[in-house]
Amino acid sequence: xxxxxxxxxxxxxxxxxxxxxxxxxxxxxxxxxxxxxxxxxxxxxxxxxxxxxxxxxxxxxxxxxxxxxxxxxxxxxxxxxxxxxxxxxxxxxxxxxxxxxxxxxxxxxxxxxxxxxxxxxxxxxxxxxxxxxxxxxxxxxxxxxxxxxxxxxxxxxxxxxxxxxxxxxx
Numbered sequence: 001x002x003x004x005x006x007x008x009x010x011x012x013x014x015x016x017x018x019x020x021x022x023x024x025x026x027x028x029x030x031x032x033x034x035x036x037x038x039x040x041x042x043x044x045x046x047x048x049x050x051x052x053x054x055x056x057x058x059x060x061x062x063x064x065x066x067x068x069x070x071x072x073x074x075x076x077x078x079x080x081x082x083x084x085x086x087x088x089x090x091x092x093x094x095x096x097x098x099x100x101x102x103x104x105x106x107x108x109x110x111x112x113x114x115x116x117x118x119x120x121x122x123x124x125x126x127x128x129x130x131x132x133x134x135x136x137x138x139x140x141x142x143x144x145x146x147x148x149x150x151x152x153x154x155x156x157x158x159x160x161x162x163x164x165x166x167x168x169x170x
Contacts, residue, residue: 047072050083051158051167053147055094062087063149064094068127072162076139079162081111082129088117093150100132100140108132108140116150 050069057063068084079100088094093116100108111130117123134140141162148155160167 047162048160048164048167051143051145051160053145053156053158053169055147055149055154055156057152062089063092063152064088064147066096066145066147068145070143070160072140076162078131078133079108079140079143080129080131081127081143084127085124086113086115086127087122087124088115090117090122091119091151092117095148095150097146098132098143100134100143102134102136102138102141107134107136107138109135114150 047070050067052065052067054065055063065087066084069082071080071082072078073080081098084098086094086096094113096113097110099106099110109132111132115125132140132143139162143160144157145160145167146155146157157170158167159170
């Protein structure tokens with residue numbers, strides 16, 4: 001059974017003393033899960049090395065962007081996302097989702113980030129590694145990374161197939 005989206009947090013937010021303990025535990029669990037997956041399962045070949053999604057204002061000025069790397073386990077049931085960073089321009093708000101699919105069916109939990117940058121400050125947040133594991137028979141065929149600029153209601157995505165050498169952008 002697929003569970004609802006789970007919120008993932010940037011590394012720096014997990015270390016703030018004011019964050020609730022359950023979120024810190026979630027972040028540590030995601031990191032430990034990814035480390036265990038990486039340590040115990042080999043990486044499948046031919047997968048795209050990573051993704052980048054950029055959203056620009058109509059003037060061409062960057063509003064928000066995300067990039068990271070993907071690694072499929074040899075069982076193909078888990079994709080580990082590493083090196084993910086999210087940029088949000090000062091005063092902008094963004095929604096980010098990352099999920100694994102078989103065809104058009106979502107087969108993993110959805111990692112979800114919803115955040116805003118403070119006015120006057122561009123912000124870039126790194127994330128701890130996390131895993132997307134298929135909860136149904138079969139494997140993760142492709143990963144979709146979707147980024148939306150909440151202020152202007154525009155969005156783009158990267159659709160990364162395990163068998164492709166690059167991600168399709170849209």
